Amino acid sequence: MACDGAKKPLLSGLADPTSQRIDECRSYRRRFRHVKSAPVIEFVPSDFNGNGPIPRYESIFGGLHQSLKQVAVFLAIYLGLGTVCFYAVRDDIKGKKSNPIVDSLYFCIVTMTTVGYGDLVPDSAPVKLLACVFVFTGMLLIGLILSKAADYLVEKQEILLIKALHIHQKLDSAAFLKEIETNKVKYKSYLAIIILSVLMLVGTIFLSMVEDLDIIDAFYCVCSTITTLGYGDKSFSTGYGRMFAVFWILTGTIGLGLLFLYIAELFTENRQRALANWVLTRRMTNLDLEAADMDDDGVVGAAEFVIYKLKEMGKISQEDIALVMKEFEDLDADESGTLTASDIMAQTTQTYN
Amino acid sequence: MACDGAKKPLLSGLADPTSQRIDECRSYRRRFRHVKSAPVIEFVPSDFNGNGPIPRYESIFGGLHQSLKQVAVFLAIYLGLGTVCFYAVRDDIKGKKSNPIVDSLYFCIVTMTTVGYGDLVPDSAPVKLLACVFVFTGMLLIGLILSKAADYLVEKQEILLIKALHIHQKLDSAAFLKEIETNKVKYKSYLAIIILSVLMLVGTIFLSMVEDLDIIDAFYCVCSTITTLGYGDKSFSTGYGRMFAVFWILTGTIGLGLLFLYIAELFTENRQRALANWVLTRRMTNLDLEAADMDDDGVVGAAEFVIYKLKEMGKISQEDIALVMKEFEDLDADESGTLTASDIMAQTTQTYN
Numbered sequence: 178m179a180c181d182g183a184k185k186p187l188l189s190g191l192a193d194p195t196s197q198r199i200d201e202c203r204s205y206r207r208r209f210r211h212v213k214s215a216p217v218i219e220f221v222p223s224d225f226n227g228n229g230p231i232p233r234y235e236s237i238f239g240g241l242h243q244s245l246k247q248v249a250v251f252l253a254i255y256l257g258l259g260t261v262c263f264y265a266v267r268d269d270i271k272g273k274k275s276n277p278i279v280d281s282l283y284f285c286i287v288t289m290t291t292v293g294y295g296d297l298v299p300d301s302a303p304v305k306l307l308a309c310v311f312v313f314t315g316m317l318l319i320g321l322i323l324s325k326a327a328d329y330l331v332e333k334q335e336i337l338l339i340k341a342l343h344i345h346q347k348l349d350s351a352a353f354l355k356e357i358e359t360n361k362v363k364y365k366s367y368l369a370i371i372i373l374s375v376l377m378l379v380g381t382i383f384l385s386m387v388e389d390l391d392i393i394d395a396f397y398c399v400c401s402t403i404t405t406l407g408y409g410d411k412s413f414s415t416g417y418g419r420m421f422a423v424f425w426i427l428t429g430t431i432g433l434g435l436l437f438l439y440i441a442e443l444f445t446e447n448r449q450r451a452l453a454n455w456v457l458t459r460r461m462t463n464l465d466l467e468a469a470d471m472d473d474d475g476v477v478g479a480a481e482f483v484i485y486k487l488k489e490m491g492k493i494s495q496e497d498i499a500l501v502m503k504e505f506e507d508l509d510a511d512e513s514g515t516l517t518a519s520d521i522m523a524q525t526t527q528t529y530n
Numbered sequence: 531m532a533c534d535g536a537k538k539p540l541l542s543g544l545a546d547p548t549s550q551r552i553d554e555c556r557s558y559r560r561r562f563r564h565v566k567s568a569p570v571i572e573f574v575p576s577d578f579n580g581n582g583p584i585p586r587y588e589s590i591f592g593g594l595h596q597s598l599k600q601v602a603v604f605l606a607i608y609l610g611l612g613t614v615c616f617y618a619v620r621d622d623i624k625g626k627k628s629n630p631i632v633d634s635l636y637f638c639i640v641t642m643t644t645v646g647y648g649d650l651v652p653d654s655a656p657v658k659l660l661a662c663v664f665v666f667t668g669m670l671l672i673g674l675i676l677s678k679a680a681d682y683l684v685e686k687q688e689i690l691l692i693k694a695l696h697i698h699q700k701l702d703s704a705a706f707l708k709e710i711e712t713n714k715v716k717y718k719s720y721l722a723i724i725i726l727s728v729l730m731l732v733g734t735i736f737l738s739m740v741e742d743l744d745i746i747d748a749f750y751c752v753c754s755t756i757t758t759l760g761y762g763d764k765s766f767s768t769g770y771g772r773m774f775a776v777f778w779i780l781t782g783t784i785g786l787g788l789l790f791l792y793i794a795e796l797f798t799e800n801r802q803r804a805l806a807n808w809v810l811t812r813r814m815t816n817l818d819l820e821a822a823d824m825d826d827d828g829v830v831g832a833a834e835f836v837i838y839k840l841k842e843m844g845k846i847s848q849e850d851i852a853l854v855m856k857e858f859e860d861l862d863a864d865e866s867g868t869l870t871a872s873d874i875m876a877q878t879t880q881t882y883n
Contacts, residue, residue, distance in 0.1 A: 293759035480833035
């Protein structure tokens with residue numbers, strides 16, 4: 178009963194399928210080490226209009242840069258609009274003032290990142306409500322930036338890794354890449370920690386030099402800012418200080434946000450790995466075998482086993498499977514339970530007629 | 531070549547597999563509508579020590595309550611320790627004071643949620659550093675609470691749905707459940723919006739009644755608090771106000787955090803649905819067929835098709851598949867390429883010998 182499915186070699190020109198069958202059984206183990214299946218999802222469609230013509234493929238990184246540009250445009254619109262609005266109502270904002278335009282932009286940044294020092298506060302009912310609108314939309318925008326920045330850092334990191342690989346060509350590249358793949362999230366966290374440390378150091382030095390805070394106060398203000406705590410007893414009060422603050426607060430709060438995202442990812446990954454380990458090491462029973470047998474042919478093939486175990490791990494759901502199965506049945510024109518070149522042909526003919 | 535894999539019906543007592551094969555082909559479409567595969571992951575192991583004895587199954591809700599209890603203990607320790615610490619250094623905290631114990635707890639909450647009104651601020655270097663430690667650990671704790679609260683709300687929601695189902699028994703329950711399943715995240719978002727609206731209303735009424743703020747100021751303070759903006763020009767200043775604030779700030783900030791989590795989930799889900807739709811509606815080619823054919827038997831079975839498409843959708847990765855394939859090869863004692871009852875038996879014997 179081994180390898181008895183090899184009835185119609187798909188793209189080979191062999192006349193006698195039986196001789197090939199024996200070869201196939203011999204090379205079985207070797208071949209299964211290199212499961213082909215679908216290509217890794219490196220390409221995403223540029224638009225998802227499934228009903229239209231087949232969308233052209235586009236690099237995920239092209240799409241990423243596109244969406245980064247989009248986020249940058251949103252941010253520019255938000256900050257531009259915010260600066261104009263708060264500049265227009267600057268007489269209804271009380272507190273320590275410096276240059277009016279810098280103050281408006283600074284107030285906008287302090288509000289959107291929810292740092293909220295309180296060194297500048299709205300002083301009339303309409304401006305208070307305006308600040309409420311800006312803090313909610315700002316939070317959504319920060320969330321959007323965080324998610325895009327997370328994707329972007331992954332890309333940058335991968336480019337760095339490829340460079341590192343070129344330098345260490347004497348090493349076993351496959352082992353090196355595997356090492357990286359396994360600890361991807363860990364390396365992302367390290368990267369975020371390094372970026373954040375640099376930002377904190379720069380902030381502390383700047384605050385002690387330009388804003389004349391002693392070193393403890395400067396560090397305290399840095400921590401209070403990147404966590405968006407913003408007690409407000411120490412903050413940026415000079416024009417130059419606030420110009421620096423605009424960039425530094427945005428990058429600092431986003432940096433810490435990213436780090437927390439990665440830490441959460443690390444925990445999830447560890448939990449999933451433990452679950453996967455448990456699922457894979459627990460003993461299979463006859464009941465499992467029966468449940469895994471999707472096509473009721475009495476045996477569990479490799480693909481059926483993979484689906485059963487991935488479902489047990491919670492990676493895929495019954496809905497996912499049902500959705501794809503529906504498509505499978507539509508494609509399987511001769512209702513044979515398998516897709517062959519003739520099914521594909523039938524599909525093409527159907528479409529062209 | 532249809533249904534030719536039915537060599538050894540696993541748990542049926544039929545003597546002639548050929549007659550059964552014909553039946554199988556007839557009932558093919560019907561059966562495939564009800565893919566069995568693995569049980570939905572309703573149960574998770576209580577511990578993941580894959581090397582020990584098979585862990586006993588435990589309801590995910592039991593585990594959830596366990597982890598909620600754990601989070602509650604962490605929170606109690608954090609707040610207890612915080613209150614004691616800030617009470618001990620209360621002379622180094624300046625600002626509007628009320629009852630010293632309430633103030634310490636209130637300061638702890640305002641710090642951990644990163645609201646940071648600034649109505650109470652540390653006034654010495656050691657207390658400033660202490661506040662830095664508390665804000666970072668507090669943020670981590672809030673993140674932990676958020677993730678557990680998200681799980682907990684899902685459970686509560688499911689119980690509500692079951693009750694709703696009992697009331698509407700005249701409706702088609704299957705269709706109703708499907709509707710719910712499809713829009714799960716949407717309903718979760720609605721639930722979060724309702725909870726948050728109630729919290730905002732209660733906060734506004736409380737602030738205008740107890741803290742004597744006019745209604746706009748009260749609403750402004752509510753928005754400034756739940757977003758963790760906390761300018762600090764309006765805040766809780768009375769003892770009773772701060773006692774209320776302790777509970778209200780914690781639930782309000784977590785409520786908004788949950789809402790943002792759900793909104794993010796909604797976006798991800800919509801994007802995934804669009805991608806799934808694109809993957810399923812694009813035309814299969816011979817190249818796809820060849821790539822999907824995991825066991826190189828020349829045809830693509832249902833399970834192979836499911837894996838190929840789910841991988842294309844990005845739901846599963848090559849690493850996931852490779853991991854399970856390794857386990858499959860270990861289990862497949864006779865190297866037949868399929869798992870049968872005899873493989874399972876061999877596994878059991880191996881373990882007992």
